[in-house]
Amino acid sequence: MLTRCPVKRLRVRLILCGLFVIYLAAYSSWSGNPFVNWIAVKLNPGDDAPYETLDLTEKNSSCWKIISGDPDAVENALLTTIANKYNGFTESDYLNMTRDCDSFVKTRKYITFPLSAKERDFPLAYSMVVNENIDMFERLLRGIYAPQNVYCVHVDRKSPKSFHSAVQAITSCFPNVYVVGKLESVTYASWSRVQADLNCMAELLQSTVPWRYLITVCGKDYPIKTNREIVNGLMAMNGSNIMDSVSPPEHKQRRWKFHHDVRETVVRTDRKKSPPPISTPMFVGSAYILVTREFVSILFVNPEIQEFFKWSEDTYSPDEHIWATLQRMPELPGSIPYTPRHHWGDAPVLTRAVKWTFYAGNIAKGALYPPCTGRNHHLICIYGSGDLHWIVKQKPLFANKFDPEVDNTAVQCMEEYVRHRAIHGTGR
Structure with a gap:
């Protein structure tokens, strides 16, 4: 017995x-x-899920091993990427899934309430500029989504109708996510890229959500930090903006000397431009910014800024100098005065963890970071699984670029990494 x-x-x-x-x-x-x-x-x-959530605390978690830099796990992920064609959700899939929004939100596991009082009391606004890859857009939205925040989505007017419809269907499932009313036909390195964000900024200022900071993202971004960590980082700034802003190298200064025409691409003309109509020097940086609500508000009422915008409309890649220059104007909310140490070669990337091809290589021989393990495009790394060990150690709040068609495992593991930290805390 x-x-x-x-x-x-x-x-x-x-x-x-x-x-x-x-x-x-x-x-x-x-x-x-x-x-x-x-x-x-x-x-x-x-x-129905093409990828499932893993517990990264388990020693057998493939994603944890990849993020920890385990060479065998990284090699296996690479072989899997080569052997298996990416098969993510399509526009049609999202149109079908969003017919029942309650089911969509639950099935896709969106966080539906603030995870802390601090996050609840410090709402954020996002301007999301996208043009393709509906699966990556939805995964990015899910990665940054919190119900107390507000999200404005700009879809390139040139994007296929099916993409527009799918984005509209996804956003319609959330009361705090919407497609901006005025869409631009976005041409690379043209003013239209700035205007897309300005359109969202104008509408976000009308939102009933009392957001504190605006964050701009594109469709190939993904957060490195949780919403709580982003809020903590922004609160620590004490009302200062976060954006790259350094003295321009000579080849970028030449861009402002001539008018440019927008055709299929941006083309320089022989017509010389007048000097920029501002009282401070020009600076350059990134198109992606984290700025206070007060900064966004002043953009639409300050005459000098409006004149500067008008002057910049026919320059090459104005998004690289517009925000960086405004960041150094002492009279603007959240600006940071220029100091001589801010020069191009040593500038820290504050807004994004990015691997530029010309800075990558053998660290022992002076490279800033290891080579890209995914694919280089426009001199920027589209991350592979082997880059994740480097990414999670970086200070910026976001990383660029991710593309599941290049390496879906890299995207999946970042999703799991951020979700795990959001639910369980930073841990380890």
């Missing part, structure tokens, strides 16, 4: 565990608790 007692106790434990699993699965069907939803996925992942 005594020999059977341990067996009976084991059966009871198994029955209780089974009942607990059923309870969690049932509870997750109506609860907005992301932790419960995450557990339910762990125990019973949906068949």
Whole structure:
């Protein structure tokens, strides 16, 4: 008789565990608790998901091994990428999934309530400029989504109708996500890229959400930090903007000496331009910015800024000098005065973790970072799985560029990394 007692106790434990699993699965069907939803996925992942959530604390987690820099795991991920064609969700898939928004939000595991009082009381605004790859757009939205924030999406007017429809369908499932009313036909390195963000900025200022900072992102960005970590980082800035702003090298100064025409690309003419109509020197930096609400508000009412915008409309890549220059104007909210140490070669990338091809290489021989393990495009790395170990150590809040068609494992593991930190805290 005594020999059977341990067996009976084991059966009871198994029955209780089974009942607990059923309870969690049932509870997750109506609860907005992301932790419960995450557990339910762990125990019973949906068949319709092209990728499932892993627990990165498990030693056998392939994503944790990749992020930790394990060479065998990285090599296996590379071989998997080569062997398997990327097969993500299509526009049609999203049109079908979003017919039932409640099901879509739950199935895609969006976080549906603020994860902390600090985040609740410090809402953010996002300007998202996208033009392709609906799957990556939705995964980015899910990665940065929080119900207290507000999201304005600009879709390139040239994008296919099916892409527009799918974006509209996804955004319609959220009260705080919408497509901007005025769309631009965006040409690379032209004013239209700036105007796309300005259109969103104007509408976000009308939002009832009392957002504190605006963050601009593109379709190939992905957060390195959680919403909580982003909020903490912005609160630590004490009202200062975050953007790259350094003295321009000679080849960029030449861009401002001639008018440019926008055709299929931006083309320089022989017509010389007048000097920029501003009282401060010109600076250059990134198109992507994190700026205060007060900074955004003044853009539309300050005459000098409006004249500067007008002057910049026919320059090459105005997004590289517009924000960087405004950042050094002492009278603007959140600006940071220029100091001589801000020169091009040593400028830290504040807004994005980016691997430029000309700075990558052998670190032992002076390179700033290891070579790209994904694919280089326009002198920038589209990340592969082997880059994740470097990415998660970087200080910026976002990384660029990710593309699941280049390396879906890299995107998937970043999703899991950020979600794990959001739910379990920074840990480790």
